[in-house]
Each structure stands twice: as C-alpha cells, then as structure tokens.
Amino acid sequence: xxxxxxxxxxxxxxxxxxxxxxxxxxxxxxxxxxxxxxxxxxxxxxxxxxxxxxxxxxxxxxxxxxxxxxxxxxxxxxxxxxxxxxxxxxxxxxxxxxxxxxxxxxxxxxxxxxxxxxxxxxxxxxxxxxxxxxxxxxxxxxxxxxxxxxxxxxxxxxxxxxxxxxxxxxxxxxxxxxxxxxxxxx
Amino acid sequence: xxxxxxxxxxxxxxxxxxxxxxxxxxxxxxxxxxxxxxxxxxxxxxxxxxxxxxxxxxxxxxxxxxxxxxxxxxxxxxxxxxxxxxxxxxxxxxxxxxxxxxxxxxxxxxxxxxxxxxxxxxxxxxxxxxxxxxxxxxxxxxxxxxxxxxxxxxxxxxxxxxxxxxxxx
Numbered sequence: 001x002x003x004x005x006x007x008x009x010x011x012x013x014x015x016x017x018x019x020x021x022x023x024x025x026x027x028x029x030x031x032x033x034x035x036x037x038x039x040x041x042x043x044x045x046x047x048x049x050x051x052x053x054x055x056x057x058x059x060x061x062x063x064x065x066x067x068x069x070x071x072x073x074x075x076x077x078x079x080x081x082x083x084x085x086x087x088x089x090x091x092x093x094x095x096x097x098x099x100x101x102x103x104x105x106x107x108x109x110x111x112x113x114x115x116x117x118x119x120x121x122x123x124x125x126x127x128x129x130x131x132x133x134x135x136x137x138x139x140x141x142x143x144x145x146x147x148x149x150x151x152x153x154x155x156x157x158x159x160x161x162x163x164x165x166x167x168x169x170x171x172x173x174x175x176x177x178x179x180x181x182x183x184x185x186x
Numbered sequence: 187x188x189x190x191x192x193x194x195x196x197x198x199x200x201x202x203x204x205x206x207x208x209x210x211x212x213x214x215x216x217x218x219x220x221x222x223x224x225x226x227x228x229x230x231x232x233x234x235x236x237x238x239x240x241x242x243x244x245x246x247x248x249x250x251x252x253x254x255x256x257x258x259x260x261x262x263x264x265x266x267x268x269x270x271x272x273x274x275x276x277x278x279x280x281x282x283x284x285x286x287x288x289x290x291x292x293x294x295x296x297x298x299x300x301x302x303x304x305x306x307x308x309x310x311x312x313x314x315x316x317x318x319x320x321x322x323x324x325x326x327x328x329x330x331x332x333x334x335x336x337x338x339x340x341x342x343x344x345x346x347x348x349x350x351x352x353x354x355x
Binding site: 067072 | 295
C-alpha cells in the first residue's frame, strides 16, 4: 500500500460541506457584537475571542489531519506552508501566503489578502483597539499546540485599521517532545 | 449513513477482506496516555485491572515506537534510545503479528493513537484505522458536549465503531 499523499487545499475544499458565506460572516459578527455588549472592555473581547479560537483550534486540528492526510508536522517551515495553503483554504476558503521569515526560521507571517470574516465590517471609533479577527489567531495557536508546537500569534496588520492586508505573525516558542505520561509504577 | 452535516464520511470505509468477527479489542489513546475508549469483542483471558491493562498497552506502543525508530537503517539523525521524540519524528510501525493475534496501530500528528487487536490472519488494516479516526472526528471531536481529553461517552460513536469493527475482515 502506497502511503497516502497529502491532499491539496482545493481538493479538500471541494469535498467538504460549506455554509453560505454571508450567514457565516453575519453569525461571527453577531458573536463579536454580543461579546462587546457583555464584556464592555475591548481588551476583554480580544482575550475572549482568542480563547474561543483556541478551543476551536484544539478540536479543528483533528479534522484537518483526518481530511488532509498530513502525517507529520515536525518542520515548522513546512507546517506554516501547510496551514497557509491547506488549512486556511479548507476552513475559510481563502489561502494565505507565508513571508517574513526570521534568520532562525522560528518566526513568520501569514498574509491574508482576502478575509471572509470582515465583509460588511467597519470599526467604530469606540472599538479601535479591537482585533476583530482575533478568533483566527486563537485557532492557529490551539491547533499548533496539539501538534506539539507552542506558539505566540499576534496581528501585525489589520485591514480594518487601514492596512492593505491582514498579517498574522506566528512565533514558535518551543517544540515539546512526546514524554512518557505515567509516573513510575507504584 | 446520515451524519450531522448530512455528508458522508470521506474516505468511505474500505471494503472488508473477509467475513467479520475477527476483532478482539480496540483502544484509543490521546497524547497524554488517557484511554479515551476501550472496547472488547472477544477476550477470554484477563489478568490485569483495566487501568493497568491500558497503561501496559500504552507503554508497549511507546517503547516499541522508540525502538523501531532507533533501529531504522535509513535515517542518519536519531537520538539515543529513550530520548523523547517529537510526534511524527522518526519512523513508526503500523502492525505486528504473533501466532495468536495481530496488533494494528496508527498515530495522528496530534497524538491520537488507535489500536486494534485482531485475529492473526487479518490483512492490512491501515485504511480501517484511518476510517475509525474519521469516525472519531465526526462523532466525537465535532460533538460540542464532548470535552477534549475525557473518556468518550458518545452513544452514536460507540455503536458505529462497534458495527464497523464487527464487519471487519
């Protein structure tokens, strides 16, 4: 049996169920709106979105792995490419590009030119500190943590704040080797 | 089969190679060594408590994996025996066979381990294990009431896995 070849983002995107993108965009908008009402502080909303994204990411990774046939994520460079080309395509319908690698190969940027979450969105003056898409950074962080990569994910550029693209910086803090989980038998 | 989203699980299950009822036990572990699911169909002999049994199985896989990676003649960069590896690093085994049973094993990069113990004459079960992983994603991971890292208590998953494994060759 030949080992299964990882599938392309387009192939997976074509085979999974999708929802209407306006429904998706408006539902996400309603969630953010409700969080702002409930939590009042924009900082708190950012935190909450990140946490929600993290909880999604730790589950999403299994669906991603099952459907994409990706069998190993050891190399961070390769992993970043796969997230940008396959992961984003599979779940958001857009692809990102990977740039701005630092010399050690531990920090890079994911550039999103198109982002379905922000159709119809304008930030009012009272919400200038809001990272509207902070859920995405949480998803990336959560998913990577499940494949043993501790990362820090931050927004460098945001189209809602007047930049020309979305830029998500992913910084690899450490890779955690698999350890024997039990203590010595008692 | 009808699923929550109304879609079929892809890939569709591989065709059984012989008429079923070959399976002895199925284990699913997460990366922390928690046994998420244990099922048995035919296991006349039991000598250990279930907790000890799960630990022993997990320990066997863990050690065997590091041994197989250590013995790999094709790779130059390997650590000393027992040095922890990153998931997906090094090679791994997918089954072993004794004169009385066959153990098939798969591990996802997220550390989910699926182990199926069957009759020694069973053929290649790699596709079947992958299919069980897909079932796990559809019925367990996507179930909002399931909290990751806990024992699986999803009736739908249990019955589907049960049916599928009973039909395996």
